Structures are given as C-alpha cells and as structure tokens.
Amino acid sequence: MGLLRKYYLKDDGIFPNNKLPVLYYPSILSLPPVFAATFVRNLFQRNGWSNAWKSGIYTFHHYHSNTHEVMGVYRGETTLLLGGEHGIRLVIKRGDVLIIPAGVAHRNMGGESDVKCVGAYPNGLQYDMRYGKTEDRPAADLTIENIPKPEKDPVLGKKGDSLIDNWHV
Helix, strand or coil, X not given: CCCCEEEEECCCCCCCCEEEEXXXXXXXXXXXXXXXHHHHHHHHHHCCEEEEEEECCCCCCEECCCCCEEEEEEEEXXXXXXXXXXXXXXXXXXXXXXXXXXXXXXXXXXXXXXXXXXXXXXXXXXXXXECCCHHHCCHHHHHHHCCCCCCCECCCECCCXXXXXXXXX
16 A cells, blocks of 8 residues: 555635645555456445446546545546646556545546546535636635535545544644
8 A cells, every 4th residue: 555645736716726635545445356346436435425426537627616526546547637737747547546625626637538436425415517617716615615524534434544634633
C-alpha cells in the first residue's frame, strides 16, 4: 500500500475547489481478479458511501457542489487534471482511490474509457453537475461551504491515516 497523498487546490476564479484536500491513496486496493468493481462498490458501501456508479471519467471539467465523491480504479490508467486548467495532473491506475471534496474540478485528460472506476457519495447523496459557469456562483460556493464532513473514510472507515484524520481537524 502506498502512502496517502494530499493536494490542496484553491479557487481559480472559475472553479471553487475546496479548503479540504483531495486525498489520493495509491495502490490501496487489493483487487480480486474477477468482479473487481463489485469488490470496490461493496467496500465503499460498508463505509457509508453509496449511490455508486461504474464507468470511465468524463473528459471535460466538472465538479459537484452538493457532495464529496470517491473514485476507486478497478481497470486501466489515466491522467486527471484536478482544480481547473492550472491545477495539478495526477496519474491514477488500478488499485488507486481518490477522494474529491465538493467543488474540486476534475477532468480525465485521456480517453473516457482508458480507466474504469466505481464512484460513490457519502450517505448515497445524489450529486449535481457543475461546469465552471459564472452563473453557478456564488450559490455553489455557499452549498459547498455547508456540506457536512463524512463520518467514515470510504476505504479505511474510522481508522488509519484517513479522511477522518485529514478532514476533521
């Protein structure tokens, strides 16, 4: 298992991003050879993250203003751009988990099907889609500011160097 990495992304004038860091767990998942997506979905669900989807990642900038998101990679590899056009590039691959705070823009820089993930949301919240349009703000900013922090990390629950240690400070 790799060490947790944290990325802080500031408001760039287009995307609000978040004061909370993006949490990246490289190679944290020991995936089975078959039904890897089901394994990831079940792990997230046990820790209170549901309303899961299974797909690639969009190739355009977007964010969610009403919920945080977790993505567990079960196939492939790609580069994500986090935080908007001048944000950070992060290569994600099979076995990695990425926790994206509400408001953080994310975009797949490869092909949508280069990577396959299971995504989920704390308490199964229904996510919205925002694209960096001027009219989304300041309402989106207010929504982001008032989102409760999840009670459990989607992978580690309440233990280890996790969301609990890094977001509940």
